[in-house]
Each structure stands twice: as structure tokens, then as C-alpha cells.
Amino acid sequence: MNSEQIISKLNWLYSLELSQVDLYLAQSRQIPDLYVKQTLKRVAEIEQGHVENVREKITQLGGKPTVIGEAIAPFSGKAAGYFTSKGGVKTLLTANIKLEEMAMKDYKDFILKVGQDESLFNLLWDNLIDEDLHTAWFVNKVKELE
Numbered sequence: 179m180n181s182e183q184i185i186s187k188l189n190w191l192y193s194l195e196l197s198q199v200d201l202y203l204a205q206s207r208q209i210p211d212l213y214v215k216q217t218l219k220r221v222a223e224i225e226q227g228h229v230e231n232v233r234e235k236i237t238q239l240g241g242k243p244t245v246i247g248e249a250i251a252p253f254s255g256k257a258a259g260y261f262t263s264k265g266g267v268k269t270l271l272t273a274n275i276k277l278e279e280m281a282m283k284d285y286k287d288f289i290l291k292v293g294q295d296e297s298l299f300n301l302l303w304d305n306l307i308d309e310d311l312h313t314a315w316f317v318n319k320v321k322e323l324e
Contacts, residue, residue: 185241204259
């Protein structure tokens, strides 16, 4: 991948991570279950770290974080967080699992294409592992609710 393609893909992930932050924060405000609420807040903090790391990498590579992503992703995350919360905890977590699985696929696909940039490789792996851990927690909680 050339630098422009890498920046473009990073901007996609940047938008996705921005959306996830607002999704999880919106969900945490709607759910009465204290453990789920606190977990969603913590997951949002971790996703915010992803936003900052991806933004920094885009800038290091000479790119600019997407303005469209910064404008639209938070709105779509808040809206999705509000609506997924209305179906209850199990529905919310099931939706989150699907979103995290999509994010993991995007990270895995990108990792296979990044080439020799070790810092980018490590950033993508770190974010992928976090997404996987979030998914595992969501899956376990869904199983508890069944």
C-alpha cells in the first residue's frame, strides 16, 4: 500500500473509532444495569485511545484526520447508541458484538496489507486485540443473560 492508501484506510478506522466512542457513551447513559453501564464507559475510554492513536498516526504520515468522520461519526454513534439501548441489554450487546466483529475484520485486513511499518503494524494489532477483548466481554455477558 502506498502512503495515500494507508492514510485513507486509517481515516476509515478513525471514523469507525469515533463512532464507537459515542455509541458506547450513549448506551451507557441509557442502560440501568450498573455493571454494563460502567463497562460501556470503560470501553468508550479505550476506543477514545484508539481515536487518538489513529489520529496521531495519520498526522505522522502527513495526512489529515477526516473532517467528515469527525462531523458524522459522533452523530451516528450517538443515534445508534440511543436506538440499540431501547431493545434492552441483550439486544444492545448483540449489536455491539456485530460492530466489533466488523471492526476486527477491517483491522485484520489492513494488518495484512501494511507492509514494513512496524509502528503502524503494532498500533493496528493493539487496537485489534482491544476490539477482540470487548467482543469477548459482550459475548460472555449475552450468555449470562440467556
